[in-house]
Amino acid sequence: MRPPLPVKHGLLGLLARRPRYGYELKAEFDLLSGGFWDLNVGQIYSTLERLLKDGLVTLDEGDGAGEGRKIYRLTPSGQAELDLWLAQPPLKPRPLRDEVYVRLGLLVDRDVSAAFDLIETQRRVYHLQMAELTRQKLALARGQRVADLRRELLLDAALLHVEADLKWLDTCDEKLRRVRI
């Protein structure tokens, strides 16, 4: 099971800054998560639905018509829930759940040359991904905008994770070579 994405608390955090229309929340959430999570509008609305039911947000009818024109507002218990969540103890390290680990694990005693091939192709993918993330980072305006800073910090996190995967492949390569006859 994947750990749940903090959509609920992300939305509470956005609403803590100011009340927002439903359609705004999708765009704001994408900015907050740096576009790394492909959330659809449906997931946003179903989460808002649950927050309404739990009394963490309220809904004002806006001036226009339709779902998108309603204004969501944080309630005091929504604020309390957010504060509690932000002050939580440190998170557990995330579990290794990449498919590559499993595939490589299965290949080592089945077909070692296929394992080396997997390492090679996977390595290329990671280098290309790091180059792309770096391009995105270089394209960010070096300004004061908090949105750019957030995006940069996320890109750093993404880069460091890919780097770790790449180093792990190098380690696998080295160790597989050593046990090879």
Added chain:
Amino acid sequence: MSEVIAQIERVTREFKRGGSVVRAVDGIDLAVQRGEFVAIMGKSGSGKSTLLHLMSGLQRPTRGRVVLLGHDLGSLSDDALTLLRRQHVGFVFQFFNLLPTLSALENVALPLLLSSVRASEAAGRARQVLETVGLQERADHKPDELSGGQMQRVAIARALVNRPALLFADEPTGNLDSVSSEEILTLLKTTQVEQGQTIIMVTHDAKAAAYGDRVITLRDGRVHEDLATRSVAV
């Protein structure tokens, strides 16, 4: 338009140690285009630095041909080669290699003085390049009055002051923390993008290599992988 600025053909470099021979570079073919940013990776001892020294004319190959800016280096005398390097090649090293008794400005101006540029003109140009690396305020500082990242920026300014056709860098961020590394790499990338600077950089850091358009991985003195990382649309 592509133009090959540096090319090596079947290049091998051996070192004799006692009775045995180490083949540091083993029959490599490689062509670098003008304006490219090439990253060279590989394990320790895989031949990265040796390859850089061969491509830049700092060392001569045991076998094979090196062509730099249209000159076959094998046909040049040592003096002619030194001159070619001074005029067209810039170098950045992991440990900066700045002269400790000279100020930042004097360090940057040094290559110009060696090429017999007048002192006043050399100082002017050195000041300009120091400004492009963001260190105009530190012109009078000695190396030991600068941070590691600042020293490396001075070293880059020194390497660029001649407006070299080729910039070589051997682990330029190997001795820096991650944020200073990023500044150095962004600076190198900017000179590539804005001035069309050709850069060949050795690094063991994949995050640094990701600034290149091309990542070459060496293994046992050979090219194990040569990967273009530019996005499809150029």
